[in-house]
Amino acid sequence: DGGITQSPKYLFRKEGQNVTLSCEQNLNHDAMYWYRQDPGQGLRLIYYSQIVNDFQKGDIAEGYSVSREKKESFPLTVTSAQKNPTAFYLCASSNGVRTEAFFGQGTRLTVV
Amino acid sequence: GNSVTQMEGPVTLSEEAFLTINCTYTATGYPSLFWYVQYPGEGLQLLLKATKADDKGSNKGFEATYRKETTSFHLEKGSVQVSDSAVYFCALIHAGNQFYFGTGTSLTVIP
Numbered sequence: 711d712g713g714i715t716q717s718p719k720y721l722f723r724k725e726g727q728n729v730t731l732s733c734e735q736n737l738n739h740d741a742m743y744w745y746r747q748d749p750g751q752g753l754r755l756i757y758y759s760q761i762v763n764d765f766q767k768g769d770i771a772e773g774y775s776v777s778r779e780k781k782e783s784f785p786l787t788v789t790s791a792q793k794n795p796t797a798f799y800l801c802a803s804s805n806g807v808r809t810e811a812f813f814g815q816g817t818r819l820t821v822v
Numbered sequence: 823g824n825s826v827t828q829m830e831g832p833v834t835l836s837e838e839a840f841l842t843i844n845c846t847y848t849a850t851g852y853p854s855l856f857w858y859v860q861y862p863g864e865g866l867q868l869l870l871k872a873t874k875a876d877d878k879g880s881n882k883g884f885e886a887t888y889r890k891e892t893t894s895f896h897l898e899k900g901s902v903q904v905s906d907s908a909v910y911f912c913a914l915i916h917a918g919n920q921f922y923f924g925t926g927t928s929l930t931v932i933p
Contacts, residue, residue: 716865741919752911752925753866760919800865806919808854808873813865 712737716801716814723788723795723821731786731817733801741806742784746770747798747816756799759784760806788819796821824849828912828924835902835931843897843927845886845912853916855879855888855895860909860926869897869910902931 714735723729735742741760745753755768759778773792778784784803788795798818802811829844847853854873858866870879875890884899895912912924 743921750928753923755920758920802866802921804915804919804921808915808917808919810854810856810868810871811866811913811915811921813858813867815865816863818863 714801714803714812714814716799716817718817719815721817721819723819725821726790728787728789729819731788731799731801731819733784733786733814735782735784735803735812737803737805737812738781739803739805739812740781741804742778743802743804743811744768744774744776744784744786745800745802747800753800756786795819824853824914824916824920824922826912826914826922826924828910829927831909831926832928832930835929837904837931837933838901839931841897841899841902841906841929843910843912843929845895845897845924847893847895847912847914847922849893849914849916849922851916852890853914855886856913856915857884857886857895857897858911858913858923860911862908866911902929904931904933907931 717732743758744756757776759765775787801814804811825848856871857869870881872879872888878887
């Protein structure tokens with residue numbers, strides 16, 4: 711089945727540690743996105759990528775990093791520089807031609 | 823710039839009531855418009871979409887019409903069910919392939 715997979719579903723991190731969230735898609739989509747969602751709030755764009763080996767900062771990129779070495783993969787690293795990383799993280803992809811985005815099931819990150 | 827404004831929640835309705843969630847947008851040209859639904863602890867699922875003026879998107883009893891003259895894309899359902907309880911997001915995509923989301927409207931349907 712085609713889709714977008716995020717792992718893990720739940721992640722716990724100690725303060726001061728970096729952590730990487732996985733996002734894989736087999737939809738052959740060019741564009742991929744990372745969003746952050748806080749309780750009762752909407753989605754805020756962290757990073758997005760239109761093609762392999764290229765990505766752009768979104769509205770809240772500070773404290774995050776990404777890579778896009780393969781079309782199907784767009785991992786997000788939450789670094790220790792992110793002041794308040796506890797949140798729900800959503801990855802999405804689209805075919806880049808003004809059509810809908812497909813979302814993964816999300817990763818809930820908790821800093822302990 | 824581009825933006826989406828949707829009705830503040832939360833919204834609480836009795837089963838079989840009529841639902842309207844308002845959504846208006848700001849964008850130059852002709853964006854594509856979407857409604858997404860999010861159930862607790864899950865990602866967003868596409869509910870319906872419209873890609874040009876006067877298009878009507880529909881799915882699972884939900885409908886929304888792309889109104890260019892009022893820059894609106896209001897979500898409606900004639901008779902809601904308990905299973906419709908979720909958070910609903912209005913969104914647009916325009917040139918540059920960035921999505922713009924509203925802040926979400928929480929709907930609770932009570933039996």
